[in-house]
Amino acid sequence: MPEPRGGAHVDVAVTIIVPTFNERENVAELVARTAAALNGHAAEILFVDDSSDDTAAEIERVARDAALPVRVIHRSENTGGLGGAVAVGLAEATGDVCIVMDGDLQHPPELLPAMLARFGAGDVDVVAASRYIGGGDSRGLGTAMRFGVSRAATWLTKAMFPRRLARSSDPMTGFFLVDRRMLDVPTLRPQGFKILLEILARSDVRIAEVPMEFSERRSGTSKATLRQGATFVAHLTRLRFGKMSMFALIGGIGAVANLGIMWILIAMGMPYIWAAIIGAAATIVGNFLLQERFVFADMRQDARGPWTRFAASITFNGVEAALRIPIMALMVETWHISSILATAISLVIAFFARFLFHSLVVYAPRRGRSRRTDAAGTEPVTDTAAQRILKAIDAEAMRPGEL
Ligand code: GDD
Ligand code: MN
Numbered sequence: 001m002p003e004p005r006g007g008a009h010v011d012v013a014v015t016i017i018v019p020t021f022n023e024r025e026n027v028a029e030l031v032a033r034t035a036a037a038l039n040g041h042a043a044e045i046l047f048v049d050d051s052s053d054d055t056a057a058e059i060e061r062v063a064r065d066a067a068l069p070v071r072v073i074h075r076s077e078n079t080g081g082l083g084g085a086v087a088v089g090l091a092e093a094t095g096d097v098c099i100v101m102d103g104d105l106q107h108p109p110e111l112l113p114a115m116l117a118r119f120g121a122g123d124v125d126v127v128a129a130s131r132y133i134g135g136g137d138s139r140g141l142g143t144a145m146r147f148g149v150s151r152a153a154t155w156l157t158k159a160m161f162p163r164r165l166a167r168s169s170d171p172m173t174g175f176f177l178v179d180r181r182m183l184d185v186p187t188l189r190p191q192g193f194k195i196l197l198e199i200l201a202r203s204d205v206r207i208a209e210v211p212m213e214f215s216e217r218r219s220g221t222s223k224a225t226l227r228q229g230a231t232f233v234a235h236l237t238r239l240r241f242g243k244m245s246m247f248a249l250i251g252g253i254g255a256v257a258n259l260g261i262m263w264i265l266i267a268m269g270m271p272y273i274w275a276a277i278i279g280a281a282a283t284i285v286g287n288f289l290l291q292e293r294f295v296f297a298d299m300r301q302d303a304r305g306p307w308t309r310f311a312a313s314i315t316f317n318g319v320e321a322a323l324r325i326p327i328m329a330l331m332v333e334t335w336h337i338s339s340i341l342a343t344a345i346s347l348v349i350a351f352f353a354r355f356l357f358h359s360l361v362v363y364a365p366r367r368g369r370s371r372r373t374d375a376a377g378t379e380p381v382t383d384t385a386a387q388r389i390l391k392a393i394d395a396e397a398m399r400p401g402e403l
Contacts, residue, residue: 013094014097014098015098015099016043017089017100018046018048019050019085020049020050022051022055023103026103027055027062027103031066034101036067037109037112039067044070044093045069046093047070048075049072050078050081083195090180096181099116099175099177107215115127124208125182130173130212131170131214132170133211154171165201174196176196179205183199194235243295253290261279284314288310288314299359302365303363304364309363316358324350328346329342331346
């Protein structure tokens with residue numbers, strides 16, 4: 001049945017996806033207000049719950065006499081945090097029109113009809129509730145600090161995706177409608193809080209916005225932390241430039257840290273040789289830990305143990321240090337180029353070699369172990385080295401299409 005266009009009346013099956021992490025006190029009111037707001041729409045509420053308290057039981061209790069169908073998926077493992085929960089909701093929703101909404105009533109359910117009406121006009125695939133357009137309001141964010149950070153993150157993000165986010169004043173909002181048919185849900189790699197950003201950056205969707213008033217949290221506490229902030233920066237970099245740039249960024253930070261440590265130790269009176277050794281050691285360990293956390297986190301599980309990875313990584317450093325200077329000298333001798341140019345070339349080659357070695361060797365899946373056994377439980381597949389190289393190049397080439 002074709003959907004009516006242009007009118008406020010939309011007769012589509014809608015799924016309201018609500019991620020929850022310890023939101024017991026908010027469930028009953030959220031369900032009641034959502035049901036009241038959606039009065040007349042064919043809709044269901046799907047909670048995707050990662051709570052450590054009895055939120056899921058409370059949802060089941062409220063579902064029994066709710067005015068619309070209410071389901072809950074309680075995940076045994078919290079993969080991908082809030083974003084991961086939303087991805088599960090998108091996959092399991094009954095309706096193709098999905099609206100993601102927080103479970104703490106900071107997103108007023110009363111806005112749902114306006115979002116559906118905007119979608120009903122038929123010219124967009126996403127309708128986001130924005131805190132930053134006329135009538136919008138983000139006082140509910142709390143402290144001025146939190147507001148400033150949120151604004152700065154928004155500008156940074158928009159600057160990095162000037163085309164894809166041109167029509168989005170609030171790509172970080174967690175309150176949005178999306179037509180699931182426009183997404184390739186299994187390819188979403190949501191991490192942490194920014195699922196809309198992931199959708200906008202990776203798929204070609206048309207977006208419209210409606211203003212929202214971001215309310216105060218009703219009950220319970222926010223799960224936004226500094227750690228979420230770090231995860232966000234990593235997510236952004238990975239979305240924009242792929243794993244390799246994150247790897248480079250950490251390498252760069254490491255080089256600066258190395259100099260800083262040396263400088264402090266020498267200033268404290270340590271002989272420069274010792275300062276250099278300690279600086280190098282601290283940088284090697286620090287880089288390794290950061291790469292583990294921010295670049296290769298998704299590959300760690302199938303790879304060899306952490307000590308083996310560490311050993312492989314420092315072995316590479318040693319071999320690289322031993323080979324780079326002779327190779328540079330060879331370039332100067334045979335190509336007759338300046339030593340500065342030769343050094344630059346050798347550093348670039350060393351960088352790519354380092355990245356390829358880490359992604360293809362240090363974090364390679366263990367022999368006989370699957371990279372990923374799919375949900376259907378099919379036989380594990382082990383890639384050959386050639387396939388792995390092709391996949392790594394592929395993953396790097398598959399970036400959101402813009403710059
Ligand atoms: N299933 C699941 N798993 N739900 C989670 C998790 C998780 O690991 N972490 C948080 N949630 C749920 C919370 O229970 C709540 O319903 C919603 O996700 C938002 O979490 P809050 O902790 O209330 O986040 P916030 O208010 O600080 O952040 C809001 O503003 C951000 C923009 O500044 C949210 O709307 C975010 O989506 C939004 O990006
Ligand atoms: Mn909240």
